[in-house]
Amino acid sequence: MSSKKHKKETPKPSLHETHPDIFGKDGKLRNSIYERELEHLQVELIKLQNWVIKNNKRVLILFEGRDAAGKGGMIKRITEHLNPRGARVVALLKPSDVEKGQWYFQRYVKHLPDPGEIVLFDRSWYNRAGVEKVMDFCTPAEYQKFMNQVPMFEQMMVEDGVLLFKYYLEISQDEEKFRLDARKHDPLKRWKLSDMDLKSLALYDEYTKAKDEMLARTHTPYAPWIIVNANDKKRARLNVIKDVLSHIEYQGKENASTTLASDPNIVNLYSHLINY
Secondary structure, X not given: OOOOXXXXXXXXXXXXXXXXXXXXXXXXXXHHHHHHHHHHHHHHHHHHHHHHHHOOOEEEEEEEEOOOOOHHHHHHHHHOOOOOOOEEEEOOOOOOHHHHOOOOOHHHHOOOOOOOEEEEXXXXXXXXXXXXXXXXXXXXXXXXXXXXXXXHHHHHHHHOOOEEEEEEEEOOHHHHHXXXXXXXXXXXXHHHOOHHHHHHHHOHHHHHHHHHHHHHHHOOOOOOEEEEEOOOHHHHHHHHHHHHHHOOOOOOOOOOOOOOOOOOOOEEEHHHHOOO
16 A cells, blocks of 8 residues: 655754754755765656556656756656656647647646656646736636636546645746756756746746745645755755655555655655645
């Protein structure tokens, strides 16, 4: 049997306080520590995938967040050593004319995990609650319909056996500006920079308001939002992987209370952060 429960955790002292030597001068996790821990967790991810395939389980992981929050890098580290036959990444382009006339969720349903699959969404149906709302790509009526339907849509998936995780990667306004500016000057990352990214900086407050409403209205007991402090990409990646692993009982799993325990200063339930 599998389990996916999110228990409230008592905040712990920060790693800066307990292990100051593992951080560099920039205050972020040293690369040597990160690489060693990442390799260990990727071995655990392979164990998880083997269990998923053997037992015909379906795992769905959604990643949302501001532009440059680190969604793509997060997904890359999770899938890096998984068997591609049982792990897919979904990053949809803007809807076609045909898709615009369909039920909103229809284009996403065909990408949901089949038995024995782990599927990761780099942005998901929550585009409607974020960029579509802020940029007026949908009408107010379409937005309200989405907000009313999405809890039921996710409840049906969970009741049908899908192990659903929803992560929102949160970064500060200064960090977003820094990362987007870095893309301008890096020829290997410049392709990531779009007109939408540049517009998002000027609409920071509007995106914040849309995010807050999305989290408040779509955080449910069966499909909770997990908020990730992603200002330090390395710590965010390690803790999200730990969070996924710690909430699924797969064969050969290490002691979740020690090596797989995530840091509540980095990863926490939305409801715990606002005293829901």
